[in-house]
Amino acid sequence: MPKSLLEQLPEIVARGRQQAEKILESLEGRHRVSLQTREWVLPSKDTRDSDWITAANRQAHLGDDGNADWTNRLIYGDNLLAMAALLAGDEHTPSLRGKVDLIYIDPPFDSKADYRTKVELPGVELEQRPTVIEQFAYSDTWSDGTASYLAMITSRLVLMRELLADSGTLCLHIGMQVSHYVKMVLDEIYGKQNFNTEVVWSYGTPSGGRAAGNKIVKAHEYQLWYAKNYGQQKYNKEYLPYSEKYIEDRFTEVDEDGRRYRTREREKGHFERQYLDESKGVPLSTVWTDVKQLYAYHLLKRKKEETGYETQKPEALLERVVKVATDEGDLVLDFFGGSGTTAAVAEKLGRRWITSDLGKPACMIMRKRLIDQGAKPFLYQAIGDYQLEAAKNELGRKFRVGDLSAIVLSLYGAQPLDPDDNPARNLGKVVFNGKKTLVLVDSPNKLTGDATLRKAIAQRDNLMGGWDRVVVLGWNFEPGVGESIAALKDDRLEVLVIPPDLLDRLRKKGGIEKLRGQVRFSSLQYLTIKLVQRLRSGDGEQLRVTLDNYVLLSPEAINLDEANRAKLHKVMNAEPLALIEYWAVDPDYDGQVFRSVWQDYRGNTANDDDALRVVTEARFDVPSKDGARRVCVRVVDVFGFEAEVVQAVAECAP
Structure with a gap:
């Protein structure tokens, strides 16, 4: 007879602890998980903005070397790896171990949820399934129902x-489906003595449609609050306004100035007046009925907040959480960022923040939302070693990059070169119809770019007497790689x-042989721009x-059905x-960090009234500069793919 979930729970928690302990042990190693900065966002969304002095001041905020004391972060990638990177720290940012004041998470808790994304384009609406990485993450989370979900959440x-x-x-936001099990896990990890409170969020009044069915209508969710050390946690007491009935029943007297008050006996025979306008209100309790879901708000307020993200929470809910648990300047983290409500609220309340999400649509929504509200400069980062870490988890911690390269070569159909000519084990060959093709597999912990392409061409021309063609297979790419390929003008380079889901597919399918012939290696997308103008x-x-x-070379790689x-x-x-x-522009790109000082995105009405298109021309003022400018333009398409182009622009005419 299979074990009940209650019987499985100790084993689930033990495995989760072991996974987390392996990550913590690896923090001291040489190959720590790192974060790659993809963009330094200095929000400016209006093409009519000509205040370059303000822009210069915003740039100065970053300091001479581009670093400030603190910069908020939006991280794309698996939150387990994001946490590992934040715990490890790097040469620029110290470890955040023991430094965070509030962690709010709202992890998905519906095993039947539909994670497809609707993409509206001019004249059509597409329905995109999750990216391959997202799909495997979701399927792992629910493959064995609640047990899988608990295994996922425990290590985190x-x-x-x-x-x-x-x-x-x-503060963990959770639904009734799994809240009781998650609370048991939290008691094990944080200690039952550190349980702070359980909040019931009664989010709205059920409509007739929602009331259909044969059970009582669901109209609430929970928040489980735990302290790192109960009694030491920050707590700012919040008050709610008195109801009209409360005021009428209790504040029944009015003084000569027209101020309402009530008389209370302070001690026997001694009275004092409690004035309504001096009263703080009703202390916040564990049942919140005054904050509603977005659909219940007035249309104007809803439109102001709504992002289109399915499970978006209202800002009023997060404002309460952040105010209760933190002070101004404190650090707030959210590892299931979703629509970005936590980051948006933390920004407005003067808190520092880091948010992350595995979904590219979520990260795009968050970036646009923060730009839209004029946030302070923030970093958009990605997990630097996603595939490398995934390989270690799948193939063991003794895994070497060469092991992964050998797997990729085999699935591409290439035979590895002899060790004497192939010390890194990342080169293979394909011979067909008398033509010899050299195959190079780039490392998963680097961005494939111009340097790798030139190296591959040199090896094609010189290694072992030369080859007819060379194929470079890469995991992660510099956004400007499309421009590099075009500039090389080499028809013997591919x-x-x-x-990106290769390792997950290996695990699911059960090995290389079962995957052979089923893996598609896709081509890249690229961007072109017209000649940039510099005017006095x-x-x-x-x-x-x-x-x-903008050319999307591999629409087949996007997870769409035939009709879409x-x-x-x-x-x-x-x-x-x-x-x-x-899309965004860096007017002085240094080749390392992309600093976007101007942005536009679909739905930005500061530039035009077309919600389905970006403007195609940016005009903005910048401080004057002697000599050429290196202007970089970066785009992200509706599917999350990135491309960039760099143009050297001669100085202004006198």
């Missing part, structure tokens, strides 16, 4: 405890993308940047720039 809760300060608080503008200069074309793919091809052929979700 252990690492969150390591991040919390001694006075820190964890660059392909290794499927007062004491500074104006830049005019115009998009030219046909719709996509129609838009690609008619209006390729309509595929762009977001």
